[in-house]
Amino acid sequence: MLIGDVARQSGVSARMLRHYDSLGLVRPTGRSGAGYREYSSEDIRRIFHIESLRSLGLSLREVGRALDDPGFTPSELVDDLIRQTRERIAAETELLTRLRRIGAVEPTSWEDVLQIVALLQSLGSKSAGKRQRAALSSVEEVPVPVEALVEAVLSETDPNVAGALRWALAQSGDGGLALLAEGLGSPVAEVRKRAVQSITEIPDGEATALLRDALANPDIAVRRYAALALGARGVADAVPTLIDMVVEGTNDVDAADALSALASRPALADRIAARLVDRLAHGTAGPSARRRLTQALADIPGTTASRALADLSHDEDRAVALTAAYILGIRDAR
Incomplete structure (x- = not known):
């Protein structure tokens, strides 16, 4: 079978088939009288094997090893592919989250986008000072997506930064209450504590309703914070x-x-x-x-x-x- 027919049957372009040939992955078994490549049924089967392995994320070099090296251990490579795929998914998910948060603010210019990106990066900084300045800037300058503020406040360990984040979250209205409510059910005690502390600083009827519900929370610390806030209300x-x-x-x-x-x-x-x-x-x-x-x-x-x-x-x-x-x-x- 000539290269054009193989390309039509396999879905692999003639250019890629020539590339496979140059790499030694699939060398046509013979040549026609006019010198054209001729592929046997075994060659075509190998092409389908190559495409199957490529669909798993293997490089062409890894595909060659998998097909030709008798000592090749597929389980190790599959484990490595799983790790790489998880890392890629995590990176893509992080990017999607960042884009969604930027979109939620509805920026009107690229300058707005760049400022929001800078604030989001500062919220994740290792420097407590940078995180605190970002929290304050989110109210005074460029608004930070509420989702990002909630994530930051639920993970913040520095008390000064946490206070600034709670204040910023309170200024943003009740948009973060649903996410904070999820925080009340976290398996991590510190996250539950940060969630209820943040809710107590939001002067809103929905926040009060959440605090009422928190009086029945299994976490006694959550119940106590809620009771003190409700008493004041x-x-x-x-x-x-x-x-x-x-x-x-x-x-x-x-x-x-x-x-x-x-x-x-x-x-x-x-x-x-x-x-x-x-x-x-x-x-x-x-x-x-x-x-x-x-x-x-x-x-x-x-x-x-x-x-x-x-x-x-x-x-x-x-x-x-x-x-x-x-x-x-x-x-x-x-």
Whole structure:
């Protein structure tokens, strides 16, 4: 079969077949009377083998080894091809992500594109200073895609840079909330913590709804951050978690302050005081926890808190009794 017929049958161009010949990959078995290359059925079969191996990503040199070297080990080469393909996919995915983020900002000029690229590169810099400047620039100069800000804030370890990123994310609106919500379900505790911290700084109704949901998160740290933020926003759902924090002695001062802020609403004051009293009477709180609960009653207005403090001023635990008496004295002097 002549080269033109082989090209039509195999789909390999005549030029490439000549290239294969020059490399010694497929040498035609014979020549016609006019000196043209003639391919046998075995030659054509070898061409199909070459094309099959090339489709896997093998170079022509590797194809030659695979077909002609008796000691060739295909498993090693396949493993290497898998590694190379994964690296290529990762690189292409990174490029696609970068292009998508640039497109999301809807740049109007190439100067905008270059500035966005520079900011994205700075967000991934090893220098904390560069990352922090990029976070601030994303609000003051060229906007950075929200997706990039969320990715940066969820991976940031430097507290100063993290603060700048959270601020930038809060200025961008609620566009990153869905991604932050995914962060709350991360298997990595630090990522969950960064996600909830970022949500607490977004003053938005959807953010508040996410924080309400976070009160049921399996991660106790997430629940605590959510409760403190919700307390500051006047959401009564946070009360049980805040009281737990007082009992456990974890950020108990902040938790007591949040309870006090909530208790400024008359409808909540007696409910909060009753819950604190219930924990005091429950019998499971240790001496230090009972003192913290008593101290938490100090800034809870209303008759329920006052009656509880009067009872506690006679408590068997002298420290609790003295604390309650001292608080009562201050309340009476107001």
